[in-house]
Amino acid sequence: MADGTWRPYRVLLGSRLRSQTTYRRSFAMDLLGSLSVGALEFGEIYVIFTNVDVLGELDFAAAALLFALATICFSLADMVVGHADRLPTYLRQGTLDAFLLRPLPVLAQLITSDLSLRRLGRTAAGVAVLGVTLPHTGITWSVTTVVLLVLTIVAGTAIFAALFVCAAAIQFWLVEGAEFANAFTYGGSYAAQYPASIFALPVRVLFTFVVPAAFIAYLPTLALLDLPGPPGLPSWLGWCSPVMAVVMWAVALTGWRAGLRHYTGAGS
Amino acid sequence: MPTFPSQAAPASGRTRSPIAAFTAHVVMGFRRWSTYRLATAAGAFTNTVFGLIKAYITIGAVGAAGGTLMGYDAATAATYAWLVQALIAPVNIFGWQELALRIRTGDVAIDLARPIDPQVAFLAADLGRAAYSLIPRGAPPLLVGAAVTGLALPGAVLPYLLGALSVVLAVLVSFAGLWLLNTAAFWLLDMRGVITLYMVASNILSGMIVPVHWFPDWMARIAQVTPFPSLVQAPVDIVTARVEGAAALGVLATQLAWFTALVLVGRVVFRTGARRLVVQGG
Numbered sequence: 001m002a003d004g005t006w007r008p009y010r011v012l013l014g015s016r017l018r019s020q021t022t023y024r025r026s027f028a029m030d031l032l033g034s035l036s037v038g039a040l041e042f043g044e045i046y047v048i049f050t051n052v053d054v055l056g057e058l059d060f061a062a063a064a065l066l067f068a069l070a071t072i073c074f075s076l077a078d079m080v081v082g083h084a085d086r087l088p089t090y091l092r093q094g095t096l097d098a099f100l101l102r103p104l105p106v107l108a109q110l111i112t113s114d115l116s117l118r119r120l121g122r123t124a125a126g127v128a129v130l131g132v133t134l135p136h137t138g139i140t141w142s143v144t145t146v147v148l149l150v151l152t153i154v155a156g157t158a159i160f161a162a163l164f165v166c167a168a169a170i171q172f173w174l175v176e177g178a179e180f181a182n183a184f185t186y187g188g189s190y191a192a193q194y195p196a197s198i199f200a201l202p203v204r205v206l207f208t209f210v211v212p213a214a215f216i217a218y219l220p221t222l223a224l225l226d227l228p229g230p231p232g233l234p235s236w237l238g239w240c241s242p243v244m245a246v247v248m249w250a251v252a253l254t255g256w257r258a259g260l261r262h263y264t265g266a267g268s
Numbered sequence: 269m270p271t272f273p274s275q276a277a278p279a280s281g282r283t284r285s286p287i288a289a290f291t292a293h294v295v296m297g298f299r300r301w302s303t304y305r306l307a308t309a310a311g312a313f314t315n316t317v318f319g320l321i322k323a324y325i326t327i328g329a330v331g332a333a334g335g336t337l338m339g340y341d342a343a344t345a346a347t348y349a350w351l352v353q354a355l356i357a358p359v360n361i362f363g364w365q366e367l368a369l370r371i372r373t374g375d376v377a378i379d380l381a382r383p384i385d386p387q388v389a390f391l392a393a394d395l396g397r398a399a400y401s402l403i404p405r406g407a408p409p410l411l412v413g414a415a416v417t418g419l420a421l422p423g424a425v426l427p428y429l430l431g432a433l434s435v436v437l438a439v440l441v442s443f444a445g446l447w448l449l450n451t452a453a454f455w456l457l458d459m460r461g462v463i464t465l466y467m468v469a470s471n472i473l474s475g476m477i478v479p480v481h482w483f484p485d486w487m488a489r490i491a492q493v494t495p496f497p498s499l500v501q502a503p504v505d506i507v508t509a510r511v512e513g514a515a516a517l518g519v520l521a522t523q524l525a526w527f528t529a530l531v532l533v534g535r536v537v538f539r540t541g542a543r544r545l546v547v548q549g550g
Contacts, residue, residue, distance in 0.1 A: 029461025033468075040468045044477045048325070050484040052332035055325075179310035183317035191321050198328030200416075203320055 008104060012112040020117050030118035038071055038125025041193065056195030062225055063195070064133035069217035070192040071126030073156030079119035081111055081161045084168035085185075088178045091171065097265055107165070107256055137225055145224055148239065152220035155241035156192075159216050162248035163188055165256055172259030184211050192216040197230035208233065215244040289384050290392045297396025308401070311357060312408040319353035319409040323417050326478075338481045343420035344508060345479075350413030351504045352476055357405035358398045358435065359442045359499050361476055363467055366390075367450035368459050374547035387535055391443055398439040422509040430516050431507030437523035441498045444530035445470070451534065454541025469494070475501030495526040 021027050045067050049060040058066065087110065090096040099106045139145060167181030174180060192213040196204050208214040214233065222229050223238025284292075301308075326345035330337045340348065356362065367390065370376040379386040413419050422428075449466050453459055471477055473487075473496035480491050480501045491497050502519050505511045511519055 023458075026458045026460070029458065030464075033461050033464030036465060036468045040472055040477070043472050044325075047478045047482050047484070047487070048329045051337055051482050052329055055328055055332050174306070174310075176304065177306040177310040179307065179314050182310075183314040187314065187317045187321065190318060194321070194325055194328075199321075199324045203324060207321075 009108070009112055012109075013115055016112070016115050017117060027118065031121040031124075034075075034118050034121030035125050036121075038075070038122040041071065042067060042125065042129055045193070056197040057227070057230070058195050058221070061133050061136035061138075062221060062227070064129050065137050065224070066195065066217050066221045067193050068126045068130035068133060069152055069156060069221065070189065072123055072130065072153055073216050074160050074189040074192070075119050075122035075126060076153075076157040077160030077164060079116050079123070080157075081164040081168075082119065083114040083116060084110055084164050085171075085178060085181070086114075087168045087171045088175050091175055091263070094265060096263065106260060107253075110168070139224060140226070148220060148224055152217070152224075152238075152241060155245040156216040156220070158245035159212055159241065159248050160185075160189070162245065162252040163211065165252035166248075169252065169255035169259040172262050187211070188213045188216075192218070194218075196233065201232075204230075204233075212244045212248065215241045286384075290388065293384070293389050293392030294396040294399070297393030298400045299396070300393070301397045301400045308404045312405050315353045315356055315405060316409045316412050319350050319413060320416065322353065323349040323413065325349075327417065329482075338479070339510065340479065340481070341420075343418060344510075346413065346417040347420045347508055348479055348504055350409050350417070350419060351507060352500055353409040353413075354406035355435070355438070355500055355503060356476070357401040359438050359503075360394070360398070360446065361442070361471065361474065361499060363463060364394075364443075364446045365450065365459070365463065367447065368453035368463075371450070371453040371541075371545070372457075372459075376542070376545070377547045380542060387447060387531070387538060390447065391440075391531075394443045395439065402435075420508070422507075424509070427507055427509040427512070427516075430520065431503060434503040434506045434520055434523060437520060437527060438499050438503045440527045441495055441523055441530065444527050444534055445495055445499075448530055448534040448537060451537045451541050454545060470496045470499065473497065474499040475504070495530060498523040498526050 042064075045063055048055060049063065053059065055063055087096075090099070096106070099109045102109060163185050167185045170181050171178060188207070188211045191199075191207040191211070196208060196214040196218045199207065204214070215237070219229070219233065219235065219238040220241055221227075221238070222233075222235035227235060229235045229237070323346040326340070326349045327342045330340055330342050330345045335341060337345070367376070370379065376386070379389070382389065410419065445466075449463065452462055456462060473480070473491040473494050475481075475491075475497055476499075480488065480497050483491060502523055506516050506519060
């Protein structure tokens with residue numbers, strides 16, 4: 001029974017993975033490109049820290065940890081559901097109708113329609129930064145910190161993935177304005193890489209409780225390093241990322257269902 | 269093969285002057301991009317949200333440095349961030365791949381058959397695109413910036429005049445660099461890797477991510493020998509009067525020199541590529 005449920009997904013994913021790795025040199029170039037995007041983003045933090053010692057109460061090692069967590073979570077979510085931003089193309093061309101005819105949930109089909117392995121290049125950049133910076137952060141290793149680290153990566157990935165699904169859901173109404181959603185997916189990723197304490201209060205609230213970027217890496221970093229948070233953001237909130245992930249997925253799935261019901265086909 | 273009327277009857281009547289043809293392409297570029305209003309609004313919205321994040325990062329860095337950082341205070345650092353966001357669309361900082369795609373599909377054959385030089389035609393269309401995007405994509409980040417963090421802009425007129433010239437040159441340098449990058453499609457089947465590397469280099473070295481003035485020595489030295497600072501840092505420096513007088517003219521001259529060099533190399537490479545081009549089918 002269980003095998004019968006998962007078999008179509010296994011077959012679909014297997015075919016995607018094979019198709020991407022068939023052209024080895026292209027795939028290697030894509031991986032390298034993705035890695036260099038990660039390096040570019042770290043470049044911004046590196047340049048800032050060649051000028052200052054702390055940013056938003058975090059030193060370079062802590063800021064690098066924050067960056068690494070945000071990048072790993074974003075790249076994993078981007079790999080699994082990032083291609084959901086192709087939905088406007090399917091809507092315009094009417095090819096979404098084909099998805100509706102198949103006996104699998106549309107969202108699951110969209111997710112398995114392309115699992116972009118090349119994004120792992122960016123994950124690798126995040127993992128490299130994480131590996132180098134962890135010994136310098138002065139983190140006290142215990143079962144608690146290990147659990148929190150793993151939990152953070154899982155929950156952070158889930159939050160970003162939910163943001164991508166929310167962004168895709170909005171496309172059912174916008175179609176031509178796909179880039180509106182980028183402000184929250186890619187913008188959320190950008191905001192997640194920096195300590196939320198540098199933002200003015202309204203912006204901090206926006207990127208903590210509306211687009212929960214601070215829950216992805218900043219609050220967990222505070223909890224991991226046992227640092228006090230800025231006013232209004234105690235560091236125990238770092239343990240609440242999984243709660244935020246559940247809330248975001250509830251919003252995303254509700255939005256997605258509403259969007260799909262709104263869809264009336266392109267008449268093709 | 270059927271003969272089309274346009275082929276049967278050679279273009280008759282008045283021949284258009286090169287300037288009229290150029291202007292027509294500028295207008296077409298403008299109209300092509302002004303068709304998609306909602307996409308423009310979406311782009312402006314995204315630029316503004318990123319500006320909000322970027323402005324607080326630069327303000328935070330200046331604050332951490334004790335109030336000034338390489339000549340930037342909180343107000344000028346925020347102004348830098350908002351101006352950069354306003355320039356992203358006009359200067360096409362995230363790239364352009366149309367020529368590469370046309371080379372791959374063979375559509376470039378049509379461009380070669382036209383009675384106007386392809387590079388000139390695309391340059392004119394790009395100027396039209398930039399002219400259109402300047403206000404709708406540039407004004408929202410600046411207005412929000414003025415309301416949220418405030419903008420530190422000069423009171424004199426001259427920086428704006430020179431700045432306008434610098435923005436036009438930045439658009440030209442950007443086009444010339446992207447044209448050259450696109451011509452690689454004559455030799456490469458898969459352009460994605462090359463394009464990503466170009467984007468990474470241009471985004472960081474242009475000063476789009478952080479001001480070039482904040483770079484450590486080794487990075488500043490690399491940036492100096494590339495055309496990329498001419499895309500963003502140059503116009504922002506001139507508009508904010510960070511560089512003035514003779515220094516400003518020097519920056520403009522550097523931009524002009526990069527445009528001239530890139531556009532000439534782009535011509536030669538395009539011609540070389542077009543000579544070995546084989547387009548399949550008919």
